[in-house]
Amino acid sequence: MNYLIRRLAAFPLVLIGVSIVVFIAIRLVPGDAITAMLGTEAGLLTPQQRSSLAAYFGIDQPWPVQYWRWFTGLFSGDLGISVTYGKPVLAVILERFPLTLELALLSMLIALAIGVPAGVFAATRNERPADLGVRVAAMIGQSTPSFVVGLVLIYILSAGFGVLPTMGAFTPLWQDPLQNLGQMILPAVTLGCAFAASVTRVSRSAMLDVLSDDYVRTARAKGAPERSVIWRHALPNALVPVVTLSGIEFGYLLGGAVIVEQIYALPGLGRMVLEAILQRDYALVQGSVLFIALNFMIVNLLVDLAYVALDPRIRLEGR
């Protein structure tokens, strides 16, 4: 409890740090919303035209003033207006977030559903052919760039079988769950592949460690069948590293999976941030980076709390 409050108290500080860094970072990159909108035609603008456009985009003030305005806005939940979307930044982000969350959850689900059993299986067959098979498969999965997986999947499905889930025209889950899942399954598999591979490796090595622990011997001495020894006694003890890994990966995924979103035309956070950067939509970049950072911190906190739930020996106070 105490721990939770102290961790939460650190959030604003970190977020302020993030906001300052992103604010300066995005402005240090050459080009601005005007060049993003007009391209080379921006050169035709008269200084007067340019300054009125700058005022329109809210980038006419000195940086500290801009920052202060934006920062004070935060307290009333106002993250500014996105110039690309012509909408409040928060609204844009919240529109995109469900998809990103869904994609992250789905890929994690796939990863855990495949990775944990595979890792456990390999661990119980330590150094035997089945183990080697699983390990090599996992390494290949981990080492294939996701855009290669994505492109090849699309190509095989469309040119080979003439089927493809609907590209574009994304349907949210609550509008049509079936259609939505149809659209999400390929991207989730693409992301899940590499993710599952890492989960497999981590759960394998964690299981190997755990299987040589004393309490596993105790369980066997009690006459527990092998199935119960592995799934009930050993696995829960091997989950901490799996949770750590999943937490980190999940945290990354909540920031959006740019390449997969791009290939499968999903309107997720990752593409949104990339496009906001390319279009120099400062307010949107700032808002979304802040949002992503917050997510990341929340996920980290949840992972820490999950440790406690998983392993009563872990105490949070000292961490």
Add this chain to the structure above:
Amino acid sequence: MKPILSVRDLHVSFGRAPDAKEVVHGVSFEVGVGEVLAIVGESGSGKSVTALSTNRLIDYAGGRITSGTIELLRADGTVTDIGSASTQELTKIRGAEIGVIFQEPMTSLNPVLSIGAQVEEAFRLHRGLTGRQAKAAAREALERVRIPDAERRLSATPDQLSGGMLQRVMIAMALACNPRLLIADEPTTALDVTVQAQIMALLAELRRETGMSMIFISHDIGLVAGIADRVMVMQDGHAVEQGELGQILDHPQHPYTKHLLHAVPHFSGGDAARTDTIRAQADEMRPTVAKPTLAVDDLVVRYPLKSGWLSRPFGAVHAVDGVGFDLLPGETLAIVGESGSGKSTTARAVLGLVAPTRGAFSVDAHAARPGQSRLPVQMVFQNPYASLNPRLSIEQILGEPVIAAGQRIDATVRARMTALLARVGLPQDSLARYPHQFSGGQRQRLCIARALMLNPSVVVLDEAVSALDVSVQARVLELLVDLQREYGLAYLFISHDMAVVERIAHRVAVMFAGQIVEIGEAKSVLSDPQHPYTKKLIGAVPTIARRRQHFELDTRQVPSLVRPLGFEPPPATWREYGRDHKVRAEA
């Protein structure tokens, strides 16, 4: 009547066929119904492997029974050959017919499952109980091993219980289905003497109640004397001798058995205490030597406890509360007491590893010769494995104090290294080797050599021989005594093993809950304890002399050291017994 277990010509190997290493070479024994067979022998002699072969748990450790038969008399009167039994059959036997208790209760219970779930499992597996019934059975099982407040403990996880408590849980689990054979593999080695006494009492009582048979494994013959009917002595994978308890203790045949009985320290109630008491000589003949090398006065160490939003302190753990003693050159003061009584904290404060909350100690540098280090106090830790950095060579390890003192490693330093190595009995080529290339006893010698590199005047030894095998222990103790004489070292020797203390201490201080309750000349304190706690402590020490002694069951809890903020203990009043022996008066 048929024996419950009959093992003939058992051979066990580790590793796959070609490079298999045989560790048990043809052991045969029988365990009769209701009988306790003790297996004794030094570390690595194959005790555990033999015992774990009887229910084939050894399979999971990579071991294989290469030949021999293991016949188990089942409850229904049939005889099963364990060596050729199927996995299903073995699962039925394990837990139901053969229960096991392991050495380390802390690691042998699943840390993420509640106590209740783990005990219940035994009932679920072999009795088919479910739900509330299983829970009730688990509670009863816990009550049976005298766990107070069993209902509440069911939902606790192992980290919330003390070691002694956990060992009881282990026993409850092993006995859940009334197995007819219990294997107890060093069930008390990890525990305090007083707790050990309780566990032994419990085992003895349960055995009386149920009439089960037991294989009791230990390297402590004193302990075995209290419970066994028959004893088997193992050395290097062979059963070198077996027979009735009395016969083995009184008429050992094999040299190794004799060695076990005579060469290793056994507690003898102060009879074996050292007599070269410096203090007596100092008082009487050379008053100038009476200047202590180390004087500690009113040492207090408290760990604040914090809670709430702003981490406000609400109390403190009074780990050490007003400890005072002094130490003359060439003298050994042993601090004894059970786990958590503040022994290590005292040592760490003296070494400057923890900041004392209050108190003074002075180290007399003049008492020693020139060439003195800045820190004339050195330490030897309990665990020789953990106190040597595995990635440094011995030369680097021995050189560290020298470098820390700002000197360079030159020819004289190297010469000192070789001389010290020779002195502690290590081979000359040790300098280029790494810690993992030494045995436990050798490593502890390395630690001692390291502590001596800078001519300290005081050496603190915290459980310095506890982790060592009994016969190794004896040799290291001898070395320590020799070194003390040779260099005039003062030892602050911390241990919970009375037999060891008896061998090395000139004086003994008994700590209880952060305070010294009794201090004085070793012989006097050990043979004639005055404080009730000291009495209890000494009474709990198993000895060969007190053969088949009946241990009293005692389920009292150790007092909490947590005190409210600003709490000060009442000042101590001391009562004197004899010339150098005083006892704290109870408030």
Add this chain to the structure above:
Amino acid sequence: MGMVRAIFAHPSGRIGGAIVLVYVVIALFGAFGLTPHDPLMQYRIDRLHGPSPSYWMGTDLFGRDVASRLMKGVGQSFTVAFFSVAAAALSGTVLGLTAAWYGKRWDTVMMRLMDVLLAFPAILLALLVVTIIGPGTWTSVVAISIVYTPIFTRVVRGPALSLKTRDFVDAARTFGSSRFYILTRHLLLNLVAPLTVQVTLALAWALLTEAGLSFLGLGTQPPAASLGLMLSDSRNLMEQAPWLLAFPALAIMLSILGFNLLGDALRDILDPKTRRA
């Protein structure tokens, strides 16, 4: 030398070591110009030729020999991966060690800072770095090392925290050993195993990240070749010239496989639990 022998005695170390060795040889051949063709030479008439005896892995859009470019690219990719991981490992180790040792506020500040870095979208980081020092090999190195520093910091901090409480550290304190001595000899030296494993893993990931950066045009600058750049350049030619995608992809996968196997082996070899005495 003992290390090399140990690696080759380990089953997966043997395979991993062999793969990495082959790559190093290939990279060296590439670096010294011992390629079948000039990797920059554009054979105009042979554009987009499939694999053949004269072009083992075919030619690209410009008629350049893919095999030769691959040999060059391996060197380039390994350079980026090696330097970025070295930089990340170095800074991560220093930060992680000091965070663990000094604890308290410094630890909190460092770990939160690492959170900030981790939480930052990598492309924004890359874009920023690129505009400050211009695109190219060293930009990738800086960008990737910034991304990996927090990971190394964490990898070091955890074990360092537990090493800090080990008896030999206490022993060192009673001798009065200097902080630097304790940090380097007692903590760092014992972190070699987890660090080595992490390094081999990070090398693998750095290869993929370099590919991602090239995908955004922030990595290796044409006409130089890196595995990642070759891969991302070939994506729209996947159907006309599948070999353009297949060979670099295989090359990346195989090298990562090599690093991973090597990492597994090193973990076994450096772990005192499994080390042969």
Add this chain to the structure above:
Amino acid sequence: AKLRMAWAQDATGLDPHKQTAFSSLRLLELIYEPLVRLDAELKIVPGIAKSWAFSADGKELTFKLDPKAKFQNGAAVTPADVKASFERILDEKTGAANRANYLSIASIETPDAETVTFKLSQPDAPILTAMTDTNSSIVPAADIAAGTIGTKAVGSGPFKLERWDPNSKEILTANKDWAGGATGVEGIEISVLPDETAILAAMRTGQIDFALLNDPLIATLVPKEPKLQLNRAPVLAYHVLQLNPARKPMNELAVRQAISCAVDRQAVLDTASLGEGKVTGPLTMPFFASDPNTLFCYKRDVEKAKKLMADAGMTGGFTATVIAATGEPPTAAAEAQVLQAQLAEIGVKLDIKMMELNVYVDTWLKGDFDMAIALNGGRPDPYTMYNRYWTKNGNLQKVSNFADDTLDALLQKGRVETDPEKRKAIFADFDKELAEKSPWVWLYTSYGYTAQQKNVQGFVPMPTGSLASLGKVTVGQ
């Protein structure tokens, strides 16, 4: 039926006067209309205006509006709307992209409910062509007053914007009141599929009827699909290697010419764009364009190039950096590499520096480069297209860094001349002169690509890339 459409890059905004991005214009021209339009031959045809005429002195341009023209909110398009729209464009505060083309407008008069008269301060032939631009669309005066231009899209075009999720999708419905008559489809649903291989995959499986393609590598795969059809139209935009004549040694005419002679334009086209396009001189519009073979050194001549280099005292060659934008155009990196290989033959060593588009634009606008690979937009009129670069007070002098009396004079002459044939002669001279002075090395024009299912009918590819003909497209079964 609905037309399911896809493109890789989405519009970046809705203000027709400000948005110049190709991707934005493709959306806006379905919603908004200008006074006049261009047809496939780049001839001016009616838009909102039924007819138009220059006065004899060329200083007055009068439009008659189509009485049927209506905004999508039901209001008729009135001369007041036209006046307000142009005033908005001319207002410096707006930051309108096309303002520079209308500086000759002195005043706008609306004598009656159908007529708009532009009074010009000097004769200005290109102004009419400029008015065909989507950036000169007519918007409701009321919306200007309300300040909702850019947030709400209300135009007089064939489709109404129902919904826009930027970078995701647009939903357009047919405008029943469109003056052009009934549309062929009920609406258009546009998906943004950022990856063109995904667009192709979606078309293969029949999910998409019509798509815009950028990358020739993808476009050339379309004809291999039996159910698909590729439309290509030569476009006005040109691929060019811009030299910076303000920097040594490109300030030497001989060096620039040597570079021009050393470049094999056809080879660049063949490699980078798989031959999809046409080698071009500076002027890309069919009416004005000269035969490339008549231009200076359009036949590669390495010997001549080497001699020119020697003349300039640069026998040893030199090193220069060439900048290019990542993915914009998709062929940029490839062009840079081919040019690098070609120029290496005369000792010019190019270092390629790829940049993110905005960084590139920023650098480009500052003129901070030795050489740049660019895809510059073309205009139907040569003056509008080039005055920014090659007149002495052109807005982009800073980028071209090249002022030349002859070029300046020719452009001014062409601007005031209203007789098409005479203009053609003037600009032919301009074309030749520009190619010979070689401030830049013009390479080729490529095609604008659209792909469609074969049951989509009525689409007319335009050199401007315009999709305006989607108003008449039908989808068969």
